[in-house]
Amino acid sequence: MTRATHELIDARPGLARLLDVLDGEGEEARIVGGAVRDWLVGRGARGDVDIATTATPDEVTRRAKAAGFKAIPTGIEHGTVTVIAEGLPYEVTTLRQDVETDGRRAQVAFGRDWRADAARRDFTMNALYLTRDGELIDFTGGEADARAGRVRFIGDADRRIAEDYLRILRLFRFHAGYGHGPVDPEALAAAVRGRDGLARLSRERVRAELLKLLTASRAAETLAEMDAAGLLAPVLGEPGDVATFARLAALEAALGLAPDAVRRLGALGVREEADAVALAETLRLSRAEAARLVALAGPAPTPGMCEKGQKAFLYRMGRERFTDRALIAFARSGAAVDDAGWRALIDIARDWPIPRFPLKAADFLARGLTPGPALGAAMKRAEEAWIEAGFPQRDALDPLVATVLADDR
Structure with missing residues (x-):
């Protein structure tokens, strides 16, 4: 095995055994998609590992159980069996071809053609395979695109989008996470042409993609491109405040805070409680997400408040809500990232031990x-x-x- 394969396998004790079980006796199995892409761009093997195979779901299940693994038919209609090997899950999917698509879902037929399986995927960087011996298989130019930071559709971009309109959002999400420079012009033009298809998507699917996009490393630049192309408002249900979003992202980075999807969504689309309620409904947010978004709409602490007033605000609101409102207000203020007053306010939110009322x-x-x-x-x-x-x-x-x-x- 090459070092590439070892890197993917070392952190997952059951993966080598699973590949051995699936790859042989007339069948082939390869690591596919995100794990290969992330290894190529130097992100290691932190995420899930998916496996593509020529074996049918029934054969995958038979082999997995014979080896002592647990097999769960999590997406059997699309050829996916989740195999639990030494405590870790692996999605194992039979090679497929799309028989019919309607812009939201596809009917598939199982096959044995690796090139056809690659051709039905969305982006070139997601259509990479790695054999158990460490050979990289690339039918679409995905290796070069991944290394160059080009998020490019496989084949005809309009056709790829028409197969599933969620790919418009996936284009921007992957560009925000892996792209360099502007969005691929051909892909962007196709996304604009296919924008009406966004209305056909389930709100749950839109929510999942958007929240991932919002926390990506180049989210601010990517949202600006979406907005300029007229593709952000159809997703949010209203125009987005991209400038505040960009300043909030810069503040989080400067303060050493992890990107927070709900807080960033609030910066993008919440000024009043009605905005939060509408946005939560548009995206079908969870109850916890919706409640937090609504909480962003109230009055915010500011450096103009005395320290006593700031602490009273923090006590009443709790640390998370205080921090959310303070950061968004900081971003909207236009103050410099190193502004002493705002930084002191954030420090109080982080460091002050909120007391408990001592009387019972x-x-x-x-x-x-x-x-x-x-x-x-x-x-x-x-x-x-x-x-x-x-x-x-x-x-x-x-x-x-x-x-x-x-x-x-």
Whole structure:
């Protein structure tokens, strides 16, 4: 085996055995797609490893079980069996040809022609195969494209897009993650011509591709190209604020923060709560994602607030929401990345240990209150007074509580 194959196999103890099981006795099996592409561009073997094979799904299942692996028919209608080998999953898919497509899904026929299997894939860099002996098989020029950062459709771009309109978004997602320079002109022109097909896609599929795009390394530049081509608004359901998105991405990088898809989506399309609600519906976000997006629409902390006010804001909102709103407000302010006031605000969000309200119901019951609405109201007023006083320790709370209770009498 070459070093290339060893790099892919070393981190996955079961992969060599699985290839041995599938490759032989009249059948061939090769690593395909993203794992090969990522190895070529120096990204190692961090993601999933997919396998293409001439064996039918039934034969894949038989061989896997005979070897002691678990086989799950996760996409059997498209020829995919997920094999669990030594604790790790591998999608094993029989070579295919598209029989019929409608822009959303394809009917496929199984085959044994590697070149035909490559021709039905989307981009040249995704149609690369690696044998268990380390031989790179490239029918479409994908190696050169991957190394050069060219995201190029296989064959006729219009036809590839008409087969599945999600490929418009995949074009921009892969360009944002792997491309150099502008989007391939032929691919971009075909995407513009096929833009009406975006409306035919399920919102769940659009969401999945868009959230991946938003966190890619060149997301800002790519979104600007999408916007200029008139392809961003049809995806979001409204025009996007690409300038704020770009500044937020720069801030995250400068502050050492991981790219965050929901926060970036908020920068791109949320000014008011109604924007968040509409965007969550358009993209069919999860409940957690939608709630977080809505939370981005409220007032934001600013450097103009005193430190006491900033901490009160942080206590009430929690660290995640405070950080989200502060970063987006920072981006929209146009202030320099190293602005001292905004950086101090972000530091508070990161470093200040948010205290817990030190009083419990028992403390108020011991002072003569009885269970019921009045108890809850007194506790809430006491908490607000504690915040206003600057979060004093428990031993300094007696006067504060006495004042609250005196107001009740």
